[in-house]
Amino acid sequence: MKKTAFITGATSGIGLATANEFAKHNIKLILCGRRKERLEALKNQLEKKTEVFTLTFDVADKNAVSEAISSLPNDFKHIDILINNAGNAHGLDPIESGNIEDWDAMMDINVKGLLYVSKAIIPQMVARKSGQIINIGSSAGKEVYPKGNVYCGSKHAVLAITEGMRIDLNPYGIKVGAVNPGLVETEFSKVRFKGDAIADTVYKGYKALQAVDIAEIIYFAVSRPPHVNIADILVFCTAQANSTIVKKDL
Ligand code: NDP
Ligand code: 8X3
Numbered sequence: 001m002k003k004t005a006f007i008t009g010a011t012s013g014i015g016l017a018t019a020n021e022f023a024k025h026n027i028k029l030i031l032c033g034r035r036k037e038r039l040e041a042l043k044n045q046l047e048k049k050t051e052v053f054t055l056t057f058d059v060a061d062k063n064a065v066s067e068a069i070s071s072l073p074n075d076f077k078h079i080d081i082l083i084n085n086a087g088n089a090h091g092l093d094p095i096e097s098g099n100i101e102d103w104d105a106m107m108d109i110n111v112k113g114l115l116y117v118s119k120a121i122i123p124q125m126v127a128r129k130s131g132q133i134i135n136i137g138s139s140a141g142k143e144v145y146p147k148g149n150v151y152c153g154s155k156h157a158v159l160a161i162t163e164g165m166r167i168d169l170n171p172y173g174i175k176v177g178a179v180n181p182g183l184v185e186t187e188f189s190k191v192r193f194k195g196d197a198i199a200d201t202v203y204k205g206y207k208a209l210q211a212v213d214i215a216e217i218i219y220f221a222v223s224r225p226p227h228v229n230i231a232d233i234l235v236f237c238t239a240q241a242n243s244t245i246v247k248k249d250l
Contacts, residue, residue: 004028005222006079008059008117009086011038013186014136014218017211018083021219023049030076032068032086034058051075059086059113060105069120081222082121084114084158085136089151089192103150110154114161122165125174132175132229134221135162136214139182139234145243151192155180159232166231175229179218182236183246184209205248206239 005022009015011033019031023046031046032055033039039054046052053076057068087110090102114135125131140148141155159178166176185208189199202208214235221230239247 002026002028003080003222004030004076004078005081005083006030006032006117006121007083007085008032008113009136010042011035013188014181014184014211014214015083015085016042017215018085018218019046021212021215022222023052025219025223026050027081027222028076029053030055030072030079032057032059059117060108062112062116065113065116066120069117077124079121079124080131082118082125082131082133083136083218084117084133086113086117087136087154088188089140089148091194092147092151092192094147095149098150106150106154110151111157111161114158118165122169122174126169126172129172130174131172132222133165133169133177134218135159135165135176135178137162137178137180139180139236139240139243141178141180142234143243148243162232166229177221177229177231178233179214179221179230180232180234181209181214182234182240182243184211184214186211205250206246207237208239209235209237 005027007015007019010019010031019029022029028051030053031039036056043052043054055068057064090105091099135158137158138155140152141159144152162178169176185203189202193199
């Protein structure tokens with residue numbers, strides 16, 4: 001039977017590439033983000049391949065999350081796959097000069113937003129005793145790097161929450177896993193550096209992961225047989241050895 005996937009952060013980068021990859025494989029889509037025009041354009045494009053519904057909301061707004069998800073029409077209410085992808089880094093500053101608004105944004109979006117969306121969707125998976133949740137973590141959730149402090153903290157939290165979900169949802173046969181990329185060339189650095197030109201240097205001198213590389217891995221995880229759960233996967237581009245070592249030819 002055709003599956004339905006709910007993807008947060010589908011307006012850009014990894015979420016957008018995942019929407020494309022899933023549409024290619026005829027998965028029905030609920031695409032979310034704050035930028036409505038992008039969602040509408042994507043819906044128009046992907047509707048040629050599959051059924052698409054869009055929801056515009058901020059994952060950090062718990063009322064908006066629950067209202068949006070409960071507003072889903074009947075033919076999109078049954079969600080088989082949840083991709084908790086929405087998130088970003090905000091700033092790259094040492095802890096002593098970090099910006100409190102940036103800290104709030106990372107915790108509110110990357111951690112609490114993921115929880116709000118999961119809270120609204122998990123009960124139906126529990127009731128049906130089936131479903132799959134993939135949380136997009138990061139190499140930053142496995143290793144802390146200089147000035148990464150709060151972003152790394154938010155992604156460590158995503159990994160801990162993923163493990164917690166896998167344990168608690170085990171009795172219901174729900175698959176839970178994390179996909180943890182290293183450097184992926186998306187709008188991530190534009191957001192992190194707030195439009196500063198330094199963002200253009202982040203992916204220079206080496207071939208970074210592309211969003212489609214991660215989307216293909218996410219599709220791999222959701223296309224395994226029922227007894228196989230990809231619990232945790234760390235993905236680097238070949239030039240990256242860890243969070244701080246990247247071989248650049250500049
Ligand atoms: P992008 O900036 O390209 O995409 C981020 C997506 O998240 C956008 O669709 C954005 O949509 C959405 N989003 C951000 N904040 C909110 C919010 N408050 N409410 C709803 N949606 C929101 O970055 P990536 O594709 O790279 O990032 C996707 C995920 O991958 C993030 O969780 C990130 O931490 C993780 N990641 C990224 C890596 C990288 O190097 N790029 C590496 C490891 C992990 P909109 O603005 O329309 O709301
Ligand atoms: C994104 C990768 O190294 O910028 O999570 O933290 S990194």
